[in-house]
Amino acid sequence: MQYLHTMVRITDIDQSLNFYCNLLGMKEVRRKESEKGRFTLIFLAANDDEATSSEQQAPELELTWNWDPEELTTGARNFGHLAYRVDDIYATCQHLMDNGVTINRPPRDGHMAFVKSPDGISIELLQKGDPKPSQEPWASMENTGSW
Numbered sequence: 001m002q003y004l005h006t007m008v009r010i011t012d013i014d015q016s017l018n019f020y021c022n023l024l025g026m027k028e029v030r031r032k033e034s035e036k037g038r039f040t041l042i043f044l045a046a047n048d049d050e051a052t053s054s055e056q057q058a059p060e061l062e063l064t065w066n067w068d069p070e071e072l073t074t075g076a077r078n079f080g081h082l083a084y085r086v087d088d089i090y091a092t093c094q095h096l097m098d099n100g101v102t103i104n105r106p107p108r109d110g111h112m113a114f115v116k117s118p119d120g121i122s123i124e125l126l127q128k129g130d131p132k133p134s135q136e137p138w139a140s141m142e143n144t145g146s147w
């Protein structure tokens, strides 16, 4: 068995592509429109995953946008988060914060941070390799989550 993707529903394509692609660096790999079902599917891959060998498809994030407006609750307790490994957690969090994203759990320990997507999906960011030495403003920044 091979892990293929995780699907999350979104309320706004532009806001979601700005967050996942422009800010987090993911790439759109394909898109499917359904006139009958009145929805759009957009498949994203993390940039490092593009290097995965062709026969081992990179795990993807499937964004589902239903054309008819719907309110998305923040989901049942059984869904936790999407996790990504980043080269520089401080630089990633700074770029997100500079573009208006709240750093719910700052990378105080140089290892782990949490943010949320425009639709409230929890995103865990983990530092590649060893944790970076603690630095400001992250060391003294308060959590806004329950982490």
Ligand SMILES: C[C@@H](O)C(=O)SC[C@H](NC(=O)CC[C@H](N)C(=O)O)C(=O)NCC(=O)O
Residues within 6 Å of the ligand: 007, 009, 037, 039, 041, 062, 064, 066
């Ligand atoms: C392409 C493949 O990866 C899919 O996941 S298609 C699954 C299908 N999706 C939809 O019908 C999208 C629109 C629908 N209104 C929705 O919001 O899901 C489907 O069966 N979805 C049901 C589900 O629970 O995933």
Ligand code: NI
Residues within 6 Å of the ligand: 005, 007, 062
């Ligand atoms: Ni799917």
